[in-house]
Amino acid sequence: RFDFFQILVKIFFFLIFKLYKKVNISLNKKSRIEIRLIFLYTVFMTSKHFIQNKLKTIFSNKNIVLNSLNFCKKNYLNPKHLQYIKFSISKFLACRDLSKGFVSFKCPNCPITHKFPLSCKSRLCPSCGYKYSQLWTDNIHKHILNIPHRHVLFTIPKACRMFFFYDRNLLSKLSVAVNDIFKFHFHNISKKNKRINKISKSSKFYFTDSDILHYGLISIIHTFGRDLKWNPHIHAIVSLGGFNKNFDFKKLDYFNVDTIAAQWKYHVLDIISKGNYPNQKIKRLAKITVNKLYSQNARFFFNVGSGDVNNIKGIIKYLGRYLARSPIAEYKITDITDNEVTFFYNDLANDKQKTFITMPIQKFVSQILIHVPPKNFKMVNRYGLYARRISNKLKSAVIPFKKNIVPNKLSFYQRQTFKTFGINPFYCPVCNIRMIVWEFYHYLYPELKRYY
Numbered sequence: 251r252f253d254f255f256q257i258l259v260k261i262f263f264f265l266i267f268k269l270y271k272k273v274n275i276s277l278n279k280k281s282r283i284e285i286r287l288i289f290l291y292t293v294f295m296t297s298k299h300f301i302q303n304k305l306k307t308i309f310s311n312k313n314i315v316l317n318s319l320n321f322c323k324k325n326y327l328n329p330k331h332l333q334y335i336k337f338s339i340s341k342f343l344a345c346r347d348l349s350k351g352f353v354s355f356k357c358p359n360c361p362i363t364h365k366f367p368l369s370c371k372s373r374l375c376p377s378c379g380y381k382y383s384q385l386w387t388d389n390i391h392k393h394i395l396n397i398p399h400r401h402v403l404f405t406i407p408k409a410c411r412m413f414f415f416y417d418r419n420l421l422s423k424l425s426v427a428v429n430d431i432f433k434f435h436f437h438n439i440s441k442k443n444k445r446i447n448k449i450s451k452s453s454k455f456y457f458t459d460s461d462i463l464h465y466g467l468i469s470i471i472h473t474f475g476r477d478l479k480w481n482p483h484i485h486a487i488v489s490l491g492g493f494n495k496n497f498d499f500k501k502l503d504y505f506n507v508d509t510i511a512a513q514w515k516y517h518v519l520d521i522i523s524k525g526n527y528p529n530q531k532i533k534r535l536a537k538i539t540v541n542k543l544y545s546q547n548a549r550f551f552f553n554v555g556s557g558d559v560n561n562i563k564g565i566i567k568y569l570g571r572y573l574a575r576s577p578i579a580e581y582k583i584t585d586i587t588d589n590e591v592t593f594f595y596n597d598l599a600n601d602k603q604k605t606f607i608t609m610p611i612q613k614f615v616s617q618i619l620i621h622v623p624p625k626n627f628k629m630v631n632r633y634g635l636y637a638r639r640i641s642n643k644l645k646s647a648v649i650p651f652k653k654n655i656v657p658n659k660l661s662f663y664q665r666q667t668f669k670t671f672g673i674n675p676f677y678c679p680v681c682n683i684r685m686i687v688w689e690f691y692h693y694l695y696p697e698l699k700r701y702y
Contacts, residue, residue, distance in 0.1 A: 345370035354689035357678035379575030427517035465492035466635035
């Protein structure tokens, strides 16, 4: 939707910055900031169809949001879940609005003050979701071991997806099922079942030195596809190896694909058959679907990544992007009218070809709201080496495999501001000392708090 003039402006400023870099023209800090601001303003405002906050503009229409909430209510979303969705919408609309909330900082030595708007931290907000993903990824780097990992994708057939919509608790059971599958594989349970002389699980001889008792697994629940449809699946990052009963590291040579596929099918169908559905009609349909899929002997699809994920960029790519974020990025929304929304996605079935979809704006909002999880729902689960609580012996064993990552003392907001404008927002530009908190205001707590 960008016109030809805007493309020329982009090329012009790109050549200017290249020229500055080549001839090493020195600019002071103020000049660099002014050039960047002029560039951003020219690029964005030359488009006739430009809307700065596309999702916020769409959700600002109260009638559309109410109709979409009624759609969610008709599809058996429980009252607590609906209340949380409404609260998420109100937080999202108030995000970075100075009239809704702010924190004011003041320099101790001079009268300069800075007022910063409050963020919402809602799952509907693209910017807050991006920030959460980056912070979580930075934090998980401290725990990821310096060993190869593999990305595994577990999917669910179309006939089974609706049941996970009617009972969201089934999604948590999928993560447990993935852990059980890898536990069966790492512990060599199939060989133990073939033993002629059975050994009790409580015996110290049940596991051999070749068995991997402690492996690393991080599973992420993902409910939406690229086209915003309900498509629950699991992204898993699993370590290619672990520690045996003597806490010696053992490398994993291969995955038994047939065994994993058969177990994944069994676990999914077993979870569906035991679901707590809103009415008897859905329960009968679940039993019919399970019996049909068992009789067809169909294999459930899962995909093992071709390359190892053993670097920081890989972890960010496979983990950070699936955390608390909106189901669609704003740059993919190409056109907004009073009645319709047009967006594109890269279709994996057609070799990642860019595909455009135009749908009614009410349906678009409904497709986004159904992916908001219930309050306090765990989208990320960690098992084995990456569990929050592990034994002291295991902690000592993983120390040699940890990466030496120096933590950054600056906050995410400080890093991003310094990267964009070359300044630290919490330091006085005149005195160059850290400012102090001066005022705080939030629309849910109307009283203005003063710290002086």
